Amino acid sequence: MLIYNTLSRKKEEFVPVHAGEARIYACGPTVYDFFHIGNGRSFLLFDLLRRYLAYRGYKVTLVQNFTDVDDKMIQRANREGITVAELAERFIAAYKQDAATLGIMPANISPRATEHIAEMIALIETLISRGHAYVTADGVYFDTSSDKRYGELSGRNLEELEAGARVDVDEDKKHPADFALWKAEKPGEPAWDSPFGRGRPGWHIECSAMSMKYLGETFDIHTGGEDLVFPHHENELAQSCCATGKPLARYWMHTGFLNIDNRKMSKSEKNFFTVRDIAGQYDMEAVRLFFLSAHYRSPVNFSRDLVEGAVSAHERLRTARDSFAFLADKAADRAPDGADGAFIASLAKVREAFIEAMDDDLNTAQALGELYDFVRDANSFLSAERSRTCAKASLDLLLELSGVLGVLAKPADETDPRAEALAIERVEARKAKNWAEADRLRAAIADLGYSVEDTPSGPKLRRL
RNA sequence: GGCGCCAUAGCCAAGUGGUAAGGCAAAGGUCUGCAAAACCUUUAUUCCCCAGUUCGAGUCUGGGUGGCGCCUCCA
Numbered sequence: 001m002l003i004y005n006t007l008s009r010k011k012e013e014f015v016p017v018h019a020g021e022a023r024i025y026a027c028g029p030t031v032y033d034f035f036h037i038g039n040g041r042s043f044l045l046f047d048l049l050r051r052y053l054a055y056r057g058y059k060v061t062l063v064q065n066f067t068d069v070d071d072k073m074i075q076r077a078n079r080e081g082i083t084v085a086e087l088a089e090r091f092i093a094a095y096k097q098d099a100a101t102l103g104i105m106p107a108n109i110s111p112r113a114t115e116h117i118a119e120m121i122a123l124i125e126t127l128i129s130r131g132h133a134y135v136t137a138d139g140v141y142f143d144t145s146s147d148k149r150y151g152e153l154s155g156r157n158l159e160e161l162e163a164g165a166r167v168d169v170d171e172d173k174k175h176p177a178d179f180a181l182w183k184a185e186k187p188g189e190p191a192w193d194s195p196f197g198r199g200r201p202g203w204h205i206e207c208s209a210m211s212m213k214y215l216g217e218t219f220d221i222h223t224g225g226e227d228l229v230f231p232h233h234e235n236e237l238a239q240s241c242c243a244t245g246k247p248l249a250r251y252w253m254h255t256g257f258l259n260i261d262n263r264k265m266s267k268s269e270k271n272f273f274t275v276r277d278i279a280g281q282y283d284m285e286a287v288r289l290f291f292l293s294a295h296y297r298s299p300v301n302f303s304r305d306l307v308e309g310a311v312s313a314h315e316r317l318r319t320a321r322d323s324f325a326f327l328a329d330k331a332a333d334r335a336p337d338g339a340d341g342a343f344i345a346s347l348a349k350v351r352e353a354f355i356e357a358m359d360d361d362l363n364t365a366q367a368l369g370e371l372y373d374f375v376r377d378a379n380s381f382l383s384a385e386r387s388r389t390c391a392k393a394s395l396d397l398l399l400e401l402s403g404v405l406g407v408l409a410k411p412a413d414e415t416d417p418r419a420e421a422l423a424i425e426r427v428e429a430r431k432a433k434n435w436a437e438a439d440r441l442r443a444a445i446a447d448l449g450y451s452v453e454d455t456p457s458g459p460k461l462r463r464l
Numbered sequence: 465g466g467c468g469c470c471a472u473a474g475c476c477a478a479g480u481g482g483u484a485a486g487g488c489a490a491a492g493g494u495c496u497g498c499a500a501a502a503c504c505u506u507u508a509u510u511c512c513c514c515a516g517u518u519c520g521a522g523u524c525u526g527g528g529u530g531g532c533g534c535c536u537c538c539a
Contacts (some may be wrong), residue, residue, distance in 0.1 A: 004478050009468095035539085042539035070535075090519085154522040154534080160466055161535070203537090226469095227539025232538090256469090256538065257532085264533080286528075293487070294477065298470080299532065306476060309488035316487090319501065357478085369486035380503055435497050460501075 022189035023219040031091035038258040064107035113206040135173035140182035154230035222249035286314035326457035327391030
């Protein structure tokens with residue numbers, strides 16, 4: 001499998017540290033608010049990655065942290081008159097709910113920053129003792145000049161960073177790019193005791209401490225949004241490498257941005273949607289399909305029209321699933337003939353093509369193309385009188401491949417029982433060839449918000 | 465100012481130097497009480513522009529043009 005590695009700016013063959021295992025660290029949310037649809041897209045990357053690696057036979061360990069102490073959290077907690085811990089509790093719960101709507105499976109381990117202060121302090125002490133960090137009145141800073149490789153991940157060097165630096169230079173810092181490992185206590189902020197005085201950890205150190213604790217000093221893949229490349233991941237990498245002398249992660253994967261109307265989402269622009277907002281408007285599985293229709297590294301535009309296109313495509317996959325399932329139960333139960341055998345044999349090629357696409361740096365757009373091709377071919381083939389075995393094989397393959405992508409996991413939405421009852425009445429009316437009554441019932445069903453389709457497997461209600 | 469990414473049909477989007485996947489939308493057809501769904505067919509002589517390399521370029525090189533991102537908290 002090839003993975004695009006931000007560190008080398010190339011696709012590289014995936015070779016895990018431990019044969020047969022894949023250890024992944026994903027930067028999780030800062031839990032000060034509901035997460036937005038752009039965050040959702042980047043969370044989708046690690047979910048897709050872990051599903052696919054598991055499908056390919058790797059034993060996957062995914063660690064996703066919760067950043068539960070930082071400036072934004074402190075501000076909001078103070079504004080609402082609650083503790084930072086209470087705020088964290090609330091939005092960790094919200095994260096879990098919202099992630100589930102997008103089909104994002106829980107990580108194997110979900111460490112919280114505040115529960116790993118001791119590990120961070122130990123890491124900072126190591127950095128100080130090795131001459132990579134220094135203490136000032138404000139806390140402890142990482143000495144970027146002491147790291148020859150600093151800038152490797154984001155493709156910058158210290159001179160450039162100095163040239164690009166804007167105001168706000170801390171006099172105590174040796175270099176403008178130096179960043180805080182430990183922030184000295186300020187009134188109204190949570191603080192912990194440490195050898196360098198009471199205070200709280202900087203943002204970057206938490207990910208270094210937690211990833212290495214659970215995954216080892218060098219693990220396989222580190223994921224995040226592209227805006228984390230600098231400074232967050234650059235700094236994580238610097239801290240960890242300088243502390244251990246070893247690489248932190250073999251592969252760094254970053255998602256492209258999600259834009260709204262071709263503009264970056266931002267609170268000030270008010271072009272901003274939380275996953276919670278969207279979940280009320282669309283089937284989130286269709287939104288997931290929408291994201292997967294473009295490569296994870298390319299920027300994606302989010303708009304009503306585009307998502308609605310994905311909703312149609314998603315409906316089509318669901319219809320295919322229902323139709324295959326119906327035929328797997330009801331089609332002729334006889335031994336497959338030659339054509340059936342050839343069809344079943346052809347399914348292996350579909351799987352191969354799907355894997356080939358996914359092996360190429362998770363090319364979901366291409367993989368979906370293979371899936372749609374397969375659905376069309378199978379629909380066409382099964383429309384003739386075919387053995388039950390063919391339908392069953394088609395259903396199995398569809399569920400297998402869509403399961404890797406996570407786009408057909410949810411059962412059909414529960415339908416309104418009143419609409420169901422009307423649909424049954426309508427079946428009777430149609431049997432009696434009472435078309436006027438049938439049409440009246442269809443209108444009544446439409447009033448409840450459903451269209452009705454007469455399929456071979458009976459009436460199918462579809463939300464309008 | 466520095467670094468980097470992108471440009472493929474009405475829209476979205478793949479594409480390993482060898483003759484343009486797929487989806488959405490649209491149109492015609494089969495089927496259907498009428499529909500819907502499904503299926504079949506149609507929709508890029510051409511991949512932003514100009515040069516170059518090559519037997520051959522959407523794909524490689526150079527130069528333009530246009531859009532975007534990072535350099536500050538940010539997925």
